[in-house]
Amino acid sequence: MTVSLKLYNTLTRQVEEFKPLNPPHVGMYTCGPTVHDFAHIGNLRTFIFEDLLQKVLEAEGYKVVRVMNLTDIEDKIIKKAKEKGVSLEEFTTPYELAFFEDLRKLNIKYADIYPKATEHIGGMVKYIEVLVKKGLAYVAEDGSVYFDISKFPEYGKLSQLDKREVKAGARVKADEYSKEDVQDFALWKSVDPGEVGYDSPWGRGRPGWHIECSVMSQQYLGETFDIHGGAVDLIFPHHENEIAQSEGKTGKQFSMFFVEGEHLLVNGQKMAKSLKNYFTLRDIEAKGFEPLALRYLALTAHYRDKLNFTWKSLQAAQNALNNLREEVRDWDQSKIGCAEYERRFFNAVDNDLNVPQALAILWELVKSDYPTSAKAESLLKFDKILGLKLDEYLGKPLEVPEEVQKLVDQREKVRKNKDFQKSDELRDEIKKMGYEMEDTPTGPKVKKVL
Ligand SMILES: [Zn+2]
Incomplete structure (x- = not known):
């Protein structure tokens, strides 16, 4: 380095x-x-x-x-x-x-x-x-x-x-x-x-x-x-x-x-107990968000810029984090990373901690056409700095609970029979259980949602 x-x-x-x-x-x-x-x-x-x-x-x-x-x-x-x-x-x-x-x-x-x-x-x-x-x-x-x-x-x-x-x-x-x-x-x-x-x-x-x-x-x-x-x-x-x-x-x-x-603002205002816009990690968890979603949100603003916290921006951060995890679930890892992305990532963080730019480069890498094994190697290097614990997801397919999997299989069946109303109903039911389905050419992909 x-x-x-x-x-x-x-x-x-x-x-x-x-x-x-x-x-x-x-x-x-x-x-x-x-x-x-x-x-x-x-x-x-x-x-x-x-x-x-x-x-x-x-x-x-x-x-x-x-x-x-x-x-x-x-x-x-x-x-x-x-x-x-x-x-x-x-x-x-x-x-x-x-x-x-x-x-x-x-x-x-x-x-x-x-x-x-x-x-x-x-x-x-x-x-x-x-x-x-x-x-x-x-x-x-x-x-x-x-x-x-x-x-x-x-x-x-x-x-x-x-x-x-x-x-x-x-x-x-x-x-x-x-x-x-x-x-x-x-x-x-x-x-x-x-x-x-x-x-x-x-x-x-x-x-x-x-x-x-x-x-x-x-x-x-x-x-x-x-x-x-x-x-x-x-x-x-x-x-x-x-x-x-x-x-x-x-x-x-x-x-x-x-x-x-710099400061964090809530809805564009300075945080104060009197304004009822004063939140702790406990408040965030009580609303069902993960603490790491707050970390992700913090990564999206440069440290010398104000960060505006809203529940919507936290939800967007949680979604982005969830999506990132889903992207890497079926990656394997090799010893060779993507040198060009690594160079750009470290240039960004070395430039007065331009972490928002580094995060954008991470996403570019994720969406790139490089083999996932090479992407995985670089991603883990990046995450040593970003701290999103992606190693807990990389190469680890989602364990879908049996009752959810049953509904997914059932939905596949009715969808093939072109019963779209029933298919949509089952999709809603699956969503209520905290999972989402994406239909891909290789079959349905199940994701966890918040
Ligand atoms: Zn001091």
Whole structure:
């Protein structure tokens, strides 16, 4: 395979050639879930994009070490756990398990390390101490510690903030805030007696959200690593703050690449619980769709384009996935693939992950006149990246239940006798059982439908 991956880098706003610091190793950090709820399909789209990136890197021969944090302490978690009257751990554990279950169902490869914020408090305190000592952070009267953005002249370089927007001296303690609030942000938040907190040189408190990612990424990947990923809404303030903390501390570049995936919209709108357009994988499964249909849908849009989710688009993705499986059921496999298609496929994914184009090339291959054995070899290579689990279908004819097969045989008989009304009735009955018939020159072909 040629190593020629090009990736868009938010730091430079350009598509650049990707070259790791220590080939063949690639250090990759992606911001993980805040485990206060089930992941919504927008989060899942981001996780699928990051998985595609990892799989493309691995297809190029790189050895990826991937770290993804689990935010198990932050404002919302503390509030919700308190409302429920349970400990943080009791509150977050079910959502943490659900997160891993979602990844498994979407065929997303697990990261190598999932550090938890609550298990790295000591490291965060030490890190903040260095920032205070360097004069980049200050202790407020209530014992909270803030990062002084005026002491880091490069603040805003990732999100390309206009410096005039920066409010000197203003500060924010909340974990999440809007783009309008360009202020000193909390590294350590003092807490009232009785609230969840840890001892520190500044009194009882807890870490802010942003410091987590600087500490845990650098602990496992070093002071400078190759790729930092996440969703676009993390560019500001989260990733910007991570850069300020990390580069302020080390004086070295934090991550060589920042790669952020675009949002998912539902019916053209931003997802929100208040709009009742907020869905999780559970909602999708409850409607009878497979999780892999969501993965397929995610493949149809470039990661830097918004993806519009509708139930109709999900149905189209499920149908396309079903059709693809049916295409490959009677294929056998050889050692020789279709070189031309492979070249085009890998050119597409290497070009800033042009996965929608790669998916179109896969379909071209499927419909081409090459021997199925050669197509099979290439298809499986493609699916190592796309992750649609086609190996479970390739060369494995559909097992049609006996009662369905009986109806199919019966229909063949009445059709031959030109009893078309009865034939149509039987076709409807078969459909109700979840199967569809296609009349081919070699006889009826049965397909599974959703
Ligand atoms: Zn993060």
